[in-house]
Amino acid sequence: MSTSATPKKYKVIGTRPIRHDGVDKVTGRAKYGADVKLPGMLQGAILRSPHAHAKILSIDTSKAAALPGVRALVTSADLPDQESRTVELGEGAAYMPHLSANILARGKVHYKGHAIAGVAADSIHIAQQAIKLIEVRYEQLPVVLDVCQAMRSDASVLNDDVFTESIGATADQQKHLVPSNVAKHFLFEKGDIAAGFALADVVIEREFDTTMVHQGYIEPHNATAFWNADGKLSVWMSTQGSFSVQLQMSELLRIPVSTVKIVPMEIGGGFGGKISVYLPPVAALLSKKCGLPVQIIMTRDAVFEATGPTPGSHIRVKVGVTKDGKLTAGEAWIAFEAGAFPGSPIAPGCMCIFACYDFPNARVEGFDVCVNKPRTNAYRAPGSTQVAFAIESVVDELCRTIGMDAAEFRLHNAAKEGTRRVDGPVFARIGMTETVEAIRTSQHYLSTKSGKYQGRGIASGFWFNVGMKSSVTATVNADGTVALVEGCPDIGGTRTSIAMQLAETLGIRAEDVSPSVVDTGSVGYSDVTGGSRITFATGIAAVEAARDIQRQLVERAALIWDVDPSQVRYEDGAIVGPSSNRMTFGELAGKIHHTGGPVIGSGTSSAATQAGAFGTHCADVEVDADTGKVTLLRYTVAQDVGTAIHPGYVEGQLQGGAVQGIGWALNEEYWYNEQGTMKNATFLDYRIPTCYDLPMIETILIEVPDPQHPYGVRGVGEVPICPPPAAIANAIYDAIGVRMNSLPMTPQNVLRNILAGKQ
């Protein structure tokens, strides 16, 4: 299922060793946040708002506090006041008053499930009972759920400290004087769109809607905090970024960052949703009050209602082409639900919508809009899937209108090295063209479609991939193995993909490297596991550490052979000197204790950036014309994966990403009633795809090395979620001639469109 554009030139890279954490995972030994047990540990529970929008008039905790077994109670009054300031968290900036108010509601609740108070008690049952004894008086406020309604000047405003900030736009400066649900207004322009549309033979303009969806990680959020008598705070938890949590805790609790130690446990899925903190500050404050460790594990409904899903959106796209299939202009208007507080991924949404193509003229306008839903957060290629659904549907319609093959059209217009994006940057070496070509020539695309109500669609997608900061240290064992210490939590198998790069550089086996992810006190600063950055950036740090080890081993060998180090070189897993002197890594490792002692290599990555990644997907569907149910018959993912360090994991990322996109396309949605209550906050009702719903996801790995990484690594984790909704929508059109313009494409939604078409 995988093909490689480059011949194999590595010994370890490109192989498929068993993951280092594999046995612990399959035997159930791996330790997750909920496995943490500390002496005297209490259990905590959170009181959450029953209303989507209300003022808090009073909170009376006296009855709860009097319940035997209750040890501590906290509300937002226990959180330090936050000045109006924005803090850089590595993965983005956070406006502290909002970050804090999302931990424990301050004066008002912004969404159903908004945390109001925390209780620590001798048992979870007592804690839950105590929660019910807390008396809160509310004054309900009008609920705003729809992103377009929230933008109206007469809409109920969620935050009186939010004023529209215009970025690139100048026309609406006067709006800034009154609070608004519109937190940000972006405008990106390239060329002259009026002239561009004038050159077009065909112009199509369509509107699209997507609903809020959740990352759907299996493991709920958890935190076990112990605030020691010396002021040192330790937190064991599931997180994508222990150093980010450390900084958030420091800022939220106004304590020095070095007094906070975060111990990242194994993580049962994150996908962007385990970067912001929810429980740790509450657990910490409870622990501080009672002097005992406090553990809080989120309930499933709270995970849905009160963490950080990805926004629903309203998108308008207008694209012009010549009749021979050349794009002339594109225009987009995008509104994303920020949720309760500003912060949707509207900026990347704006940057991604036209990124797959070389648009000579383009204009993108985007809005970050507060609504009475949980504050959205990152979800795998944040913002890109929504806009890919829109642009790729329009491109498909354009192809049909001018009668051009959809793959052919994309090859004509694909972004390539040197193409300038609408937001400014110029692409380095990228593989958009290669992914389309791979699909165009795939067995899947070349196969004959058959059967009534069956159809095929393709769609492309883009994600940036980021660099950011990583640290590793690596120490040489006397038996020729290396212990590798990393600071970034391992979500998708990065212990192995980093170990493999270290092994490749040293010329040893992947199995000879023992990787571990340690706490914030035991390794250098490392940014979050996100942005498809770890195999790239931590990989660079590991290669640097390996070179550091090489350098030291060359010196040791020179000492042993009594020659100048300049006469010695590290080559192919061995140290080679004059007079046919040669020692393998393992042989010299056995001698280090007698030639100067321990050898420690360290490496960091900081300045490196990635070139971005592209994927093109092909979907075959069958539509039940009577029920609207869409069955996926075949699905192929082609992606520019740079150099596939561990092809098995890369395939897994492509498959997992595609499946999340398929769920988003066909099933998943936040189903709110008019009062703003999510009616499907369980995994029975919030339906993510299972293996029964899916064909085998076929993958084509196209290796276009990123020159900015020593082995050509390119992030692979995020882009595969982007194309599925459009690919499936295009296939549905191909099957039954119905153009779906909203997600999810559930049976009832598809059937409604079928019936509307028959009228």
Next chain:
Amino acid sequence: MSTSATPKKYKVIGTRPIRHDGVDKVTGRAKYGADVKLPGMLQGAILRSPHAHAKILSIDTSKAAALPGVRALVTSADLPDQESRTVELGEGAAYMPHLSANILARGKVHYKGHAIAGVAADSIHIAQQAIKLIEVRYEQLPVVLDVCQAMRSDASVLNDDVFTESIGATADQQKHLVPSNVAKHFLFEKGDIAAGFALADVVIEREFDTTMVHQGYIEPHNATAFWNADGKLSVWMSTQGSFSVQLQMSELLRIPVSTVKIVPMEIGGGFGGKISVYLPPVAALLSKKCGLPVQIIMTRDAVFEATGPTPGSHIRVKVGVTKDGKLTAGEAWIAFEAGAFPGSPIAPGCMCIFACYDFPNARVEGFDVCVNKPRTNAYRAPGSTQVAFAIESVVDELCRTIGMDAAEFRLHNAAKEGTRRVDGPVFARIGMTETVEAIRTSQHYLSTKSGKYQGRGIASGFWFNVGMKSSVTATVNADGTVALVEGCPDIGGTRTSIAMQLAETLGIRAEDVSPSVVDTGSVGYSDVTGGSRITFATGIAAVEAARDIQRQLVERAALIWDVDPSQVRYEDGAIVGPSSNRMTFGELAGKIHHTGGPVIGSGTSSAATQAGAFGTHCADVEVDADTGKVTLLRYTVAQDVGTAIHPGYVEGQLQGGAVQGIGWALNEEYWYNEQGTMKNATFLDYRIPTCYDLPMIETILIEVPDPQHPYGVRGVGEVPICPPPAAIANAIYDAIGVRMNSLPMTPQNVLRNILAGKQ
């Protein structure tokens, strides 16, 4: 209570910050081996020999295995066979067949308490019950308990693979052909002792006996092992050297060293006794058999009977002096109990006995002798206390004979820089003279003795102190603090003493460094915590790591100021450049994420050696002439402590060491019956001193910096145990005219000598 020979020139060194682990210790939060709890963990128990010397004819475990709740059973048949080979463990060499046979007896038992089998069961009660169901048939052998009797050719021989190895001696080569209890025979010579004794006006020759004593650590040995399905073995335990355990486990179980991870927990005392392994291989084999974690915690009687106490000894010393107090020659014959297998500290005993003095002519002969007692091991200045008791008693008697003040005499003859020891090496800068001078001019020594049966004695002692290997990494936090990672378990406060050296070098506060001791997979190779080496050697590594950080920060500052790094220097906690540019460490730390990312410093120490340390103690006692009870009235320790990094801890080491020496002098002993059963294997019967038995131990810190360390650190932990037995014996003589020549000087032993003197 402390004086310093050097003016203060440091900001952090010499201050007394609160220890970083202090709060956890005083609040009971610190996690020891017995606090480890793993899911599904079983409890283990050990079957131990009731006989001191016997052949094992058969072991029948069938009844034990049939007991419900028993999950696994192991005997020595489960331990891999060991070839006849010696393995270097960093802290010394181990002969593998003996190391293995001491874990689980192989064919015969060598001492009462020798481990024979291990059981893992659902509870400790089931495990203990199962132990009783194991049926062992023995053939008892003659028991050898006395070191001199064990050397006789007609003695029952413990090990048929032990032949006398002569080191420096040639006369007894023929003995090597038959197995012997004498494992080693050392001979060190300097000058011409016959000529030396011919020059003497007075020659005194005396014989001394000491009994086996235990380190008396409060926390018993423990081990929790989990042998994972992927072949990776993890052990959580109390140990002085996690990397040494890793190596011992690798060699004992014949598995690659990198498959073993040792997690050092907090340690409740070691004093040398927690270097060799006892329980971990048994726990590991049990875990391998049943696939579950197994925890074994040693009982107190097993700690006494079956770990590694320090040997009893028989010593003959002959010393000659001129009548004006000049040493002319010394001769010593020393036999140490090795215990069941060879390995007593006879070599350091031989090297230490004459080390305090400049003997022009000397000869030392030493014997390592197997007896049916537990295999001895290191105990604080191993071998030096026994010999100090002998030599310092004889020196005292010589002083009285020629009528010279004991301090004066020592000043005349003290070893100093350039003095060659009997075993060859020449002293670097040492402080023996300074310690005697400090006592001679102390308030204590100058005070008037008063009262009948009251007396005063002084004695000196020496210990080498070692260097060996240490690794640290240190990472800079954005808030101007540093996380420091170490590999050596912290027994005596070294997290703080190392952090202080890092802080001093960086010009920050000790509180701004967060030290932690991590597992063997997360830091570079680090030798055992022992030999008074950590503050010295790990200190060097920390200073190197700090300089590594300085170098990187200079580069960062140069980047910010846009100048060449050669124009920038690190000075007094700040980075200073041209044009009055200056940033404190904290200011620059806040900028590192924007100037290249994380800053990680690493440092190792390997080649450095120490100059050795000396102490002179002064003891005032009162002897109850009717009961023989000795009461300590006043006690002063003067020691050359190099540079006292944290004077409070140094004082604590001097006090703790002296108290252990006092216990050895007055109370502690292994009390065996004729069958080789220890009759006092509890802390009620094995009497270590409590605060009710002791005066405040006064300390005089004499700072003679060791030039081999950047801050002049000298190991301080071991030497204070050496002088007390002799100082107290000399004081007893001063009080009642009775010369004690055996330890311990319990009431009955003192009374016996008093009565013998009256006959």
